[in-house]
Amino acid sequence: MFKRAKQSRVFQDVVDQIQEAILTKKLAPGTRLPAERDLKEMFNTSRGTLREALRVLEQKGLIEIKLGVSGGAIVKQIDTDPLMESLALLIQSGEVSLEHLSEFRIKIEGSLVELATERATPKDIEELERMQARARHCYDIQDWESFLKTDEAMHTYIGTMTRNPVFQFVQKSIHDNIHRYYQDFLPMNRERTLENLQDFDKIIAAMKAKDGVAASATITDHVQRFHDKMTGKRP
Amino acid sequence: MFKRAKQSRVFQDVVDQIQEAILTKKLAPGTRLPAERDLKEMFNTSRGTLREALRVLEQKGLIEIKLGVSGGAIVKQIDTDPLMESLALLIQSGEVSLEHLSEFRIKIEGSLVELATERATPKDIEELERMQARARHCYDIQDWESFLKTDEAMHTYIGTMTRNPVFQFVQKSIHDNIHRYYQDFLPMNRERTLENLQDFDKIIAAMKAKDGVAASATITDHVQRFHDKMTGKRP
DNA sequence: CGAATCAAATGGTTTAACCATTAAGGCCCA
DNA sequence: TGGGCCTTAATGGTTAAACCATTTGATTCG
Incomplete structure (x- = not known):
């Protein structure tokens, strides 16, 4: 009847929010997300937690992360x-x-x-x-x-x-x-x-x-x- | 002809090592990995980096992470x-x-x-x-x-x-x-x-x-x- | 003009501390 | 004796601040 109440994991909430934005096309492929230090402020969390969220999104194939200045998380075209x-x-x-x-x-x-x-x-x-x-x-x-x-x-x-x-x-x-x-x-x-x-x-x-x-x-x-x-x- | 040399990301190396151990059955399903604070020593890395690796493995469906004492990363039976x-x-x-x-x-x-x-x-x-x-x-x-x-x-x-x-x-x-x-x-x-x-x-x-x-x-x-x-x- | 150099932005990593959840054992009291 | 409550310790979850490594673009110098 009931499902276990989800234990709140902050990074999961961040993942869900960004994923939702990507799937509803609020973030189009090619879009560059703000820098980690800015995102961390927006989500009111720490950089470590934010990075765990980005790692999950990367693994799901929703974003790609590039190094260096003008690098960062870029929304990917979903593929197989x-x-x-x-x-x-x-x-x-x-x-x-x-x-x-x-x-x-x-x-x-x-x-x-x-x-x-x-x-x-x-x-x-x-x-x-x-x-x-x-x-x-x-x-x-x-x-x-x-x-x-x-x-x-x-x-x-x-x-x-x-x-x-x-x-x-x-x-x-x-x-x-x-x-x-x-x-x-x-x-x-x-x-x-x-x-x-x-x-x-x-x-x-x-x-x-x-x-x-x-x-x-x-x-x-x-x-x-x-x-x-x-x-x-x-x- | 050539592929871009992979940028070394420490957490990726950790992911690869643990994944290899699971796929070759050196770690059987149900096995509990050591605690994060121990794993971090074994891989000679920091807890944050180690946790990024665990997050990726969790997303791949290779491990499951439980809270509390006697919690930790447990090797999962791979499924669809x-x-x-x-x-x-x-x-x-x-x-x-x-x-x-x-x-x-x-x-x-x-x-x-x-x-x-x-x-x-x-x-x-x-x-x-x-x-x-x-x-x-x-x-x-x-x-x-x-x-x-x-x-x-x-x-x-x-x-x-x-x-x-x-x-x-x-x-x-x-x-x-x-x-x-x-x-x-x-x-x-x-x-x-x-x-x-x-x-x-x-x-x-x-x-x-x-x-x-x-x-x-x-x-x-x-x-x-x-x-x-x-x-x-x-x- | 071109090449070397420097500076800044950004992800990657480390450290240390504290919070939250869970299981187990012990304690108290009826 | 037994049931419920409390304490304790192990473990994952989170935060903060600093430093390292890579990349890009601007600057400088020959």
């Missing part, structure tokens, strides 16, 4: 970085395994590609083709590391094509985390790389034809193959 | 709460709208229910039926608020049935955030509530029959209807 950091913590702690992530990816990436196909602009297709050309070049000179980077960039770009920040975050966090631990268990080789290239050829062709179902099917198969290799299954 | 908080910030700031979230939900919740159906135990089904009975009771006495709570609990429970923490987080965060802003635009009424009940009857029946496809189809339709109402479309 704190979300990504939290997810990385969950993975590093073992609460979430790469198998969990990969299973999720199998279920979601098809829908994501389908949505991206619906909303793809000619510019998007051009951009993907540029990236695919770069990937092919990496394959030719057998630069696997750059190939992986390009591959990740293509997946992430398809996420942005959905024009939905939720899909964008999901796609970015999946690939960011999968690739971060990639080489631990999945060495790159010529054969797998070629498969990747061919899959993306198919996907781009399907996107051009506005065939979301085909694009979806191709990527789902692509992802399933990755998952099977990772979990040690062999066809 | 910080992730949820970050997402809530994105939504409150308007970076992510409820339409975005709802569109995502349409694509994912079918797969999620399918997976839950595959992995459902008899106990899971029993639990769902208990919840459904409670929802029906709320409907009978026209207690819409409790009905919504039960509805959310059922969706969240289906998330746990996947046995995959990624799906669990996704499901929890979607419904947590959708319901938080629910009444702003979607007033509950007798008709919609009855639809909800009937949908869940179908889903539970499909789960009993291990018919993942039917369960998936039902929930997707359910979610799509919700989305259409929210975005103002009428069939």
Whole structure:
């Protein structure tokens, strides 16, 4: 019925006030907050307490703190970085395994590609083709590391094509985390790389034809193959 | 090519050391860290700086701080709460709208229910039926608020049935955030509530029959209807 | 004009003290 | 004996004042 009455922590009140001002756009991104020695007066608190509040806001990704004269706390444009950091913590702690992530990816990436196909602009297709050309070049000179980077960039770009920040975050966090631990268990080789290239050829062709179902099917198969290799299954 | 050399901030070093110890399980959940006045000696720093570090770790969800004698910093079991908080910030700031979230939900919740159906135990089904009975009771006495709570609990429970923490987080965060802003635009009424009940009857029946496809189809339709109402479309 | 130097603003750190909360033990009195 | 009250000590929360380190811009000098 009742929640524990919150123990009053001064710094928490400061955090709440500044956060409220940022979320309601009373403080726009780019705005510079007053200096610590001024803020401390405004909130009628001490500098130590005020700094604890700023530390929390910084950790939440709401402000950024710069050094030197004309430095100080600057209101940031909110982004998904704190979300990504939290997810990385969950993975590093073992609460979430790469198998969990990969299973999720199998279920979601098809829908994501389908949505991206619906909303793809000619510019998007051009951009993907540029990236695919770069990937092919990496394959030719057998630069696997750059190939992986390009591959990740293509997946992430398809996420942005959905024009939905939720899909964008999901796609970015999946690939960011999968690739971060990639080489631990999945060495790159010529054969797998070629498969990747061919899959993306198919996907781009399907996107051009506005065939979301085909694009979806191709990527789902692509992802399933990755998952099977990772979990040690062999066809 | 190069990243800016990190400006040395003492508190950051303290954060990194403690975080490392927690993630590598050198400090197990439940462990109590030494008192601030002792930690400050160990890290050879001041109490203010040390407290900034503790504040960051608390914000990350890695420790919890209790007051009084035998209080102090206690290592927490990592969970998805910080992730949820970050997402809530994105939504409150308007970076992510409820339409975005709802569109995502349409694509994912079918797969999620399918997976839950595959992995459902008899106990899971029993639990769902208990919840459904409670929802029906709320409907009978026209207690819409409790009905919504039960509805959310059922969706969240289906998330746990996947046995995959990624799906669990996704499901929890979607419904947590959708319901938080629910009444702003979607007033509950007798008709919609009855639809909800009937949908869940179908889903539970499909789960009993291990018919993942039917369960998936039902929930997707359910979610799509919700989305259409929210975005103002009428069939 | 350009480079070196200096000065001021600002965040980062340290120290020392005091306040507030909590748990535990002891004391008093019925 | 038992229950309630008080004291005490440990611990986080807060304050204050000073100094250090970094950055920027103005000033000075060759």
